[in-house]
Amino acid sequence: METTDLVKTLLKSEEDCRALREELATLEKTRRLKERGEMSISDDAINSSAISKSSKSRTLTLPIEAVGDLNSKAGELSLVVKNHKKLLRERKQLENILEGSIEQTAEAKEENEALKNTIGFSEGATLANLRDATDAIAAKNKLKHDILNALSDREVIKLTLKRQTENIKSLTEELLASKSWEEQRADAAEQLENKKTELNKLREEVQSMQRLLGRKDKQLDNKKPVDELALAKSAENDRRVVLHKLDKEQEYVRLNDMAIRHRALQIAKLEKRIEMIGDAVGGKDSDDDDERVDIELLEQLRKEILSLGRLHIEANARLEALDADVADLDRRSTGLVRTTANVRKEMSRIEREHRKFVNAQKKEVEVEQAAVDYEIKLIEKEIEMLRQVNSRNGQRVVRQ
Numbered sequence: 001m002e003t004t005d006l007v008k009t010l011l012k013s014e015e016d017c018r019a020l021r022e023e024l025a026t027l028e029k030t031r032r033l034k035e036r037g038e039m040s041i042s043d044d045a046i047n048s049s050a051i052s053k054s055s056k057s058r059t060l061t062l063p064i065e066a067v068g069d070l071n072s073k074a075g076e077l078s079l080v081v082k083n084h085k086k087l088l089r090e091r092k093q094l095e096n097i098l099e100g101s102i103e104q105t106a107e108a109k110e111e112n113e114a115l116k117n118t119i120g121f122s123e124g125a126t127l128a129n130l131r132d133a134t135d136a137i138a139a140k141n142k143l144k145h146d147i148l149n150a151l152s153d154r155e156v157i158k159l160t161l162k163r164q165t166e167n168i169k170s171l172t173e174e175l176l177a178s179k180s181w182e183e184q185r186a187d188a189a190e191q192l193e194n195k196k197t198e199l200n201k202l203r204e205e206v207q208s209m210q211r212l213l214g215r216k217d218k219q220l221d222n223k224k225p226v227d228e229l230a231l232a233k234s235a236e237n238d239r240r241v242v243l244h245k246l247d248k249e250q251e252y253v254r255l256n257d258m259a260i261r262h263r264a265l266q267i268a269k270l271e272k273r274i275e276m277i278g279d280a281v282g283g284k285d286s287d288d289d290d291e292r293v294d295i296e297l298l299e300q301l302r303k304e305i306l307s308l309g310r311l312h313i314e315a316n317a318r319l320e321a322l323d324a325d326v327a328d329l330d331r332r333s334t335g336l337v338r339t340t341a342n343v344r345k346e347m348s349r350i351e352r353e354h355r356k357f358v359n360a361q362k363k364e365v366e367v368e369q370a371a372v373d374y375e376i377k378l379i380e381k382e383i384e385m386l387r388q389v390n391s392r393n394g395q396r397v398v399r400q
Contacts, residue, residue: 239333266301
């Protein structure tokens, strides 16, 4: 932009110089014409004064026509004098304008020369040279701009280096005030070892968690799904078996009831006979032909009655137990159905929690890994900084 502005200014100044030169030539011509006019006017005035003197000496001898001519000449002379004064005023104005133009021309020449010197334009240079000079100035301006940018960058770098130097000085003072470099190096090495051990422990924990998660995944993959149909069939088969046993027990109880009723009829008959025997034994006129009862048969009947009563009680107890088993099987079947649904829900919940736990563990491991890596980098940077400070201190000691 500066080069194009300079070129435009140069061309404009050349045009102004050319116009000023033309105006100066015009003014010179005008001045010469005025000088010629003044010379002619002065010659006419001299001639007219000589004529007036001769006419004064010969006023008495001149005719009237000569007097008219003299009057006309006097009028013309007054007009010429007026024109002469006007031309003198114009000459003065033109001289002032000429002086101003000369000064402007000199200033324009000086400015032109300064611009030529600025862009490196010589007298014999052409437009190509001017273009080359313009390109050179553009390159120069670009180089100047780059230099300014580099200087600004250098200032920024200086400020950064100054801050870093101050930080290093403060760190050095702290190091010198607190511990020696060897102790700090040992502490840094110890911290590095501790971080490495912690990192190894974390890696081992991560690996163990990964192995545990792998085993859990395998167990979940290898675990057979619950077959609800098989469970329902098994429960139905158990129910049928229990119902069959219940039918058998009911039939057995029915037979026992029939046997008990038969025995009860026999017992009733025997009791009636016993009563009859008792009446016969207690009476005075007893016949020898009356029926006698065998005591052993009576005892046997009593035992059979007692055993049948026990069997009846046992059958009732077994029947109640079978009813309880049937109710228990019903409860178990409904419980199995509910358990199957609950197992499905629990398995889905366990899988979701397992995925959440795995993702959380992975994220935690990644965060821990990034934090450990960052701490290791910081420790390595601190160790490198301490090494550089130690080397600089060693060089200073050697120089001293």
